[in-house]
Amino acid sequence: MSGKLIILNHPLIHHKLALIRDEKTGTKDFRQTVAEVAMLMAYEVTRDLPTRKMSVKTPVGLAEVYVLAKEVVIVPILRAGLGMVDSITTLIPTAKVGHIGVYRDERTLEPHEYYAKLPGIVSEASVLVVDPMLATGGSVKHAIDILKSKGVTDISYVGLVGAPEGVRKIQQSHPDVNIFLAALDEKLNEHGFIVPGLGDCGDRLFGTK
Numbered sequence: 554m555s556g557k558l559i560i561l562n563h564p565l566i567h568h569k570l571a572l573i574r575d576e577k578t579g580t581k582d583f584r585q586t587v588a589e590v591a592m593l594m595a596y597e598v599t600r601d602l603p604t605r606k607m608s609v610k611t612p613v614g615l616a617e618v619y620v621l622a623k624e625v626v627i628v629p630i631l632r633a634g635l636g637m638v639d640s641i642t643t644l645i646p647t648a649k650v651g652h653i654g655v656y657r658d659e660r661t662l663e664p665h666e667y668y669a670k671l672p673g674i675v676s677e678a679s680v681l682v683v684d685p686m687l688a689t690g691g692s693v694k695h696a697i698d699i700l701k702s703k704g705v706t707d708i709s710y711v712g713l714v715g716a717p718e719g720v721r722k723i724q725q726s727h728p729d730v731n732i733f734l735a736a737l738d739e740k741l742n743e744h745g746f747i748v749p750g751l752g753d754c755g756d757r758l759f760g761t762k
């Protein structure tokens with residue numbers, strides 16, 4: 554069994570991804586557009602969240618309504634994942650946010666954890682791991698390893714651009730985790746960068762290069 558790979562095929566996402574990929578796009582537009590795509594993706598990613606029935610009294614009568622049955626926790630992988638958080642919490646204002654800091658060694662491409670802070674209720678929650686880039690998949694795999702070690706069972710990964718190598722790694726190591734991407738690109742180059750990708754997302758988001 555391997556987790557589902559869902560590529561979100563939507564004209565607005567395609568249009569915004571064109572701007573994100575363009576090397577001429579500066580920090581302000583890049584940051585804003587990453588957030589917009591994350592919001593559009595969140596709408597689809599949360600489609601199957603469990604709901605429970607209850608009733609509320611309207612000014613006119615009693616209405617049967619459906620509300621989220623479980624807490625939602627968003628877990629950005631630092632740094633680039635931060636660019637996807639605020640727009641998702643706009644859609645799900647009750648969501649809690651955990652942070653996992655992982656950097657990729659530029660030479661070995663191995664993930665190194667430097668920070669982890671998760672909400673206490675995380676094991677009961679629907680967890681969305683967010684990181685715009687799925688390259689070798691090492692960082693996302695590591696984040697999911699941490700979450701599972703805390704007893705989390707309901708995990709989805711949401712990213713902008715993925716490489717086939719990263720998708721394979723997550724599908725093999727965590728076959729229960731669904732992978733949502735805005736685009737699946739061709740390959741990794743010899744430096745572990747996604748081709749054609751969008752460059753270094755963290756640097757473009759925060760203007761550090």
Ligand code: PRP
Nearest residue numbers: 631632633656657688689690691692755
């Ligand atoms: C980049 C990117 C992902 C990771 C993807 O982060 O934002 O987190 O690499 O690579 P992988 O799939 O091979 O693990 P980076 O390590 O550059 O850190 P940053 O977000 O702080 O810039």
